Amino acid sequence: MHGNGRHEGGTAPRVVVGVSGSLGSLAALHRGVAEARERGAALVPVLAWEPPGGEHGYRRSPCPPLLAAVREAAEQRLRDALDAAFGGTDPGVPLHPVVIRGEAGPALLHVADRPDDLLVLGRSGGPLRRRLRRSVPGHCARKAGCPVLTVPVPELLHALHRLESAHRRARRHPSAGPAREALAAKR
Known part of the structure; x- marks a missing residue:
């Protein structure tokens, strides 16, 4: 599972999928499998990781045992994401996971460094998360040397975010929202 994902001299088509373990990345994995089947390509699920505090922080205060633990955790996250996406079954395409x-x-x-690669990315997280972190799909779409396919968030995730937002509003303002409506219906 280690490696840089590059295949020197390889000409087999590849579908590279960004994986984080989020529902959006699991949707991207499923779409990546469909694209790999259609193209006769290998699926390359990729999970990127950084040391705690980022590279700059690690250079200022290196800790090899911590770095090894974070790398192992990233490898486990990728295995867990693949298990969640495929339920422990073979996806039916050559699989080359990379951490x-x-x-x-x-x-x-x-x-995803070849012009004939396809980079598949999912969108995940709510609007707040997207504001706090740079958009990986946006960065990749601007700078990629290959086609980039962004898979929309599953509709169920949209519903979950709406429900969470309503719940947060109701906690902040108990006199508003569904609880108030329920009381008004009883009157």
Whole structure:
């Protein structure tokens, strides 16, 4: 599972999928399998990881045992994501998982480095998460040397985010929202 994802001299088509373990990345894995089947390509699921505090922080205060633990945790996250996506079954296409050290966007572009690669990414997280972190799909779409396919968030995830938002509003303002409506219906 280690490696940089590059296949020197390889000409077999590849579908590279960014994996984080989120529902959006699991949807991207499923779409990646469909694309790999259609193209007769290998599926390359990629999970990028960084040391705690980022590369700059690690250079200032290196700790090899911590780095090894974080790398092992990233490998386990990728195994867990593949198990969640495929239920422990063979996806039916050649599978070459890669765990790579680096920021997600640049790391994915490092792996999906051929013009005939297809980079598949899912969107995940709510609007707040997207505001706090740089958009990996946006970065990759701007800088990739291959086609990039962004898979939309599953509709169920949209419903979950709406429900969570309503629940947060109701906790902040108990006099508003569904609880108030329920009381009004009883009157």
